[in-house]
Amino acid sequence: MPDQYQVLRDVFGYSEFRGDQEQIVSHVIGGGDAVVLMPTGGGKSLCYQVPALVREGCAVVVSPLIALMADQVGALRQLGVRAAYLNSTQLPEERAEVERAFLAGELDLIYVAPERLSQRGTREFLARGTLSLIAIDEAHCVSQWGHDFRPDYLALGELADIWPDVPRIALTATATRRTHEELTARLHLEGARHFVSSFDRPNITYRIEPKAQANRQLLEFIRTEGVVDGEPATGIVYALSRNSVEKIAEFLRANDVDALPYHAGLDRRVREDTLHRFLREDGIVVVATIAFGMGIDKPDVRFVAHVDLPKSIEGYYQETGRAGRDGLPSVAWMAYGLADVMNQRRLIDQSDGDAARRRVQSQLLDAMLALCETATCRRQQLLGYFDQRIEPCGNCDTCLNPPKTWDGTVPAQKLLSTIFRLDRDFNRSAYGAGHLIDILLGVDNARIQQQGHDRLTTYGIGTELDASGWRSVVRQLVALGIIAPQGDYGVLRLTEKAAPVLRGETTVMLREDTKAPARSRKAARSSAPDLPDADRGLFEALRRWRSSVAKDAGLPAYTVLGNKTLEELARAKPSNHEELLAISGIGQSKLEKYGDQVLEVLVDFESA
Structure with a gap:
């Protein structure tokens, strides 16, 4: 079997791992379980794809993304990886062919949805083959307190008992400490090694x-x-x-x-x-x-x-x-x-x-x-x-464009007093933000006149702000938990935090709303910002070629060659297959598929 570095170079076309990838890959290849928290775009998929091509057998990738499985598998096949999926979008004969290939040892990765993997028949079928590893993607979906809970993920913890000797790797780009702890427990990965990368996306x-x-x-x-x-x-x-x-x-x-x-x-x-x-x-x-x-x-x-x-x-x-x-x-x-x-x-x-x-x-x-x-x-x-x-x-x-802050204690008191007086003097009446602002601005309308709210001592005392400014005050007081909406109509009530504000014991600092700075429509961004002008034309020629190839093959353009690969081609201008292999993102399969075409684009551009 090839080692991880050979797979990285020959299949994916990269000369080195990024960040924690190397440690994660080595750990899983050695049979260890792993929990991986890595930001979107950080290279999570390589953390299970490379071990899947090094270890004996077929990797099972659990993904909730049925609609994307065909494209995920298609991208891997572009790299020469023997990948397939099993889901409800397939015809019976298509599923039968995938099952045959799996049992014959002809697959490196197979993608399944969590609801399918929870079925007894699917587990019995997979048990008839050899599993190299189990990758649980979007693992935060197992958290019942998270933002994207999927009930079918709860059954995935059973995989630890069914395949105790098969390494498992759970991956997500989104997890607080609580979600991290919960997914570890629910997936029975207490003995796993944890890899937590920076969540920063500076771009x-x-x-x-x-x-x-x-x-x-x-x-x-x-x-x-x-x-x-x-x-x-x-x-x-x-x-x-x-x-x-x-x-x-x-x-x-x-x-x-x-x-x-x-x-x-x-x-x-x-x-x-x-x-x-x-x-x-x-x-x-x-x-x-x-x-x-x-x-x-x-x-x-x-x-x-x-x-x-x-x-x-x-x-x-x-x-x-x-x-x-x-x-x-x-x-x-x-x-x-x-x-x-x-x-x-x-x-x-x-x-x-x-x-x-x-x-x-x-x-x-x-x-x-x-x-x-x-x-x-x-x-x-x-x-x-x-x-x-x-x-x-x-x-x-x-x-x-740093915003200014201002002491909003007095406006807050005016608003809170209005709510308090309406509640006290008008039989626990409750009103939404619009009516409260009208009272503070002294608006003379039929509703205020009919209900006698122009007799309130706070009527017309808020003219230092306009309606937009008062909406900002209301919004921030709600955000601070000083007032709270109730019911279906957005009526506002005081909370326990309002009393110390009304008594002047708490200062309320508010954020001054700022308008976005004007931007010129001519200040367009570039998809290749680091390229010198001399190489930009070649980059565009390569991008046009890629678009044509992708359209003819019915593929997303980025699965042919990525933008970073096109940029490196435009800079390096390789002249033969050996030099093409030195370009990040071009492995053996991409070289065989596109190498001659890329070299032709480079020659044609130089001779034009």
Whole structure:
């Protein structure tokens, strides 16, 4: 059998491992169990793919991503790896051929979904062959307190008893200490070696701005920053509801953005077509619920946008991590407002589960709100949630355009007094933010007149702020837990934290909302920022060749050759097969498939 270094070079075309990969690979090859926490784009898949090609037998890869299995397997076959999958999308004869190949020892990796692996028949079938290892991808899905729980993952702990001598490796890009501990226990990996890499994605710029007209803000963001080399960039937009997804996609299409909706309520064939186009075409923007994106290997997603507040930092990190897997500059943008906070609080109050469950959900939301409202480095706040400490990054909105803070104690007292007096003097009446702000601004409307709220001592005492400023105050007081929404209509009540504010015992410091700095539409980014101008033309010629090859073969372009490989080709300009093999990302299989074509492109460009 080849060793891990030969496999890395000959199959994957890399000269060396990155970060913890070498230790993880050696540990699993030696038969050890492992728990791997590594950021998206950090190279988790190599941690089980290389051992699978070194150890005797076939690796079982557990993945919840049925829609992506064909592309995952296709990418491996491009490398000459004998890979296959078993899932419900296959015809009986296709499954029979995969089963035959497995039993004949003709496969290196086989992908299965957790629900299939929990079936007795599947386990009995796999027991008839030789397993080299078991890889459990997206292992955070086993956590019942996490953001993406999948019940079928709970049965995977039984694999330790069924195959005690087969090494298991659990991998995820998203895990707090609590999730890490839980997945270790539930998967029976207490004796495993743990590898925790940095969660930092320095190429991603994090930006959160106050929500005013979310659709218009999103469109302006896409028009200014969703452009690379003068062409529309690939991106993902997340919204919470299916209805919002469809409306946003329609709005973007009406404004000349190639946007496609994706959610579980759409016909399966529509979802498959959307995913197919997203993986194979440039400039596609998918508007989706959180069901879209996990495990997608597309490296050149240039932006991820949120028009609704995510439920947790774990979910936010997982979703934003789908941008910039290739290491090139990318943006994570969010529009966030008072309605988001109110909606999330209401969803928690109405959610299934006991009080403990709702308390945990509230804690997750509180951490997300703290990230949105911070006046310090967002990356520090984000990574601090995962117990990682860094210096200010210089590449987030609060670093690039530091917000000011101000003493909001007096405005807070005015708002809290209004709620208190309405509750005391008007028979426990409760009102939403809009009515409270109208009272503070002294608005003379029929509702205020009819209910006598113009007689309140706080009527008209808040003219130092405009309506937008008061919405910011309300939003931040909700985020701080000083007031809380109740019921379906977003009415606001005081919490126990309000009393010391009203008595002047607690100072309330608030963040001044800042507008995003103006950006020129001409300030387009490049997909090859490190290339000198002299080599950029060759890079583009190689990219056009790759696009043609991928289209003819029905493959995602990045599975032919990655952008970093094209950049290195443009710099090095190899002239023969031996020099091609020295290029990162070109192994024996890629050399045999594309070597002569690449050399022809290089010669034609030089002679043009």
